[in-house]
Amino acid sequence: MLLRVRFHGRGGQGAKTASRILGDAAFNDGYFIQDFPVYGAERRGAPVTAFTRYSDGEIPERGFIFSPDIVAVMDDSLINDPLANPFAGLRRGGCAVVNTTKAPGSVLQSRDDVTVLNVDLTGQALRAFGKPILSSGIAAAVARVAGIKEASFLAAVAEELREVGLSQELVKKNVEFAKSVYGELAPLKLSTTELEAKEELVPLALVVSVEGTEDVTRTGNSAIRHTGNWRTYRPVIDYGKCTDCMICYGHCPESAMSVGGDGKVKIDYDNCKGCMICLTECPLSAITQTREGGLE
Ligand code: SF4
Ligand code: SF4
Structure with a gap:
């Protein structure tokens, strides 16, 4: 068994922390794990991707996850962002967990071979913290769907958030929040197969200039990107x-x-x-x- 999860968030939303919480939780459950982010030269609010792999044997692959079993989208404004392209490569039989207030069935209508779970994590986080703090909530949703044990998961939330320097009170609140999100969902039996066509995550096309700096000409460059x-x-x-x-x-x-x-x-x-x-x-x-x- 090898499970691949790709998190898509915006800088500041905690995609990296979520991937680490999930990695820690899987480790606590006895799995081999990898977790890591990729940022690019970006700032707060820009698309961020983070990855978690876990397996009951040694993990034979490294690098970006192009064919995830689970995709977690922390901000629904990323759904149509050509730079984030969050559902790219999502395996048949896989699952997309989407933080959104959109109605069930209204996201990823082009794929009838995957499960899409719409959860208003932002609303729940605003009620819990007064701020859109999302890392523990999105990790909870994915951990539950993936079948990670609750005790392993909650221990990972506390450990990771202590490590990033959160106060004891905020760690406790996050654990409570994560527990409530975890408790609202159910595990999914995932049996996935890879799509034939692989897509690149962040395709860039550079035009090399002899006099000035190179231009990035693809959709999403800073001049035409509305934030x-x-x-x-x-x-x-x-x-x-x-x-x-x-x-x-x-x-x-x-x-x-x-x-x-x-x-x-x-x-x-x-x-x-x-x-x-x-x-x-x-x-x-x-x-x-x-x-x-x-x-x-
Ligand atoms: S311009 Fe108007 S809105 Fe802006 S700081 Fe002054 S009073 Fe406030
Ligand atoms: S206008 Fe928007 S970006 Fe500028 S300070 Fe206000 S909230 Fe921030």
């Missing part, structure tokens, strides 16, 4: 309270704010990543936040 779909929350300016002081404009780290001809600060929602620095900095509390998708 507005990375938000969990959307900042909204109340122009009734705003005095046009422009403090928020000066603090936006993404240059996603501009000043219009009317002297009013505007938010470029195509590129605003939802960091909420503008909300924190506004001296008049003229900026509020609403969850994307019209959710509470």
Whole structure:
């Protein structure tokens, strides 16, 4: 038995930690394991991939997992992101665990040979922590589906999160959260076969320049990549309270704010990543936040 899991998240969501928790949990269950991430030259909010393999014998393969048995998608804005391409290579008979509020059956409709589990982990994390902390929750969903024992899994959550420096209180909260996610799902009997056509995870095409730097011409380069779909929350300016002081404009780290001809600060929602620095900095509390998708 060799199980391959690929996690897709955004920088800061904990894809790497989730892969490590799963790896540790499988180790606690007596398996041979591998877990590792790949980032690229990116920053918070950019697509991140992490991998876990575990087996009841020595693992004969290394490197990226192109043909996963399970795919875990931590942010549904990645589903149609050509750089992330999260379902690429998902084996027949495999499973996709997707953090989304979308209705069951509405994700990955093109594949009737895989199981898709939609779970609103962000909503559950917001209720548990007040923040979209996802690593222990997505690891819980995958561990449960894969049949990892609860005690092994919860020990791994505590161990990994202590190792990354979380406070005792936050570790305890994560263990409780992970336990509740784990308890809501059931193990799947996975019997998978590899797809014939393999797809590359991150295809890049470089045009070598003799005078300047090379251009990355594929879809997803920074000039044409809109980062507005990375938000969990959307900042909204109340122009009734705003005095046009422009403090928020000066603090936006993404240059996603501009000043219009009317002297009013505007938010470029195509590129605003939802960091909420503008909300924190506004001296008049003229900026509020609403969850994307019209959710509470
Ligand atoms: S939330 Fe505010 S500060 Fe952050 S990127 Fe958006 S506009 Fe800029
Ligand atoms: S910091 Fe607040 S008051 Fe000042 S421009 Fe921004 S929203 Fe308006």
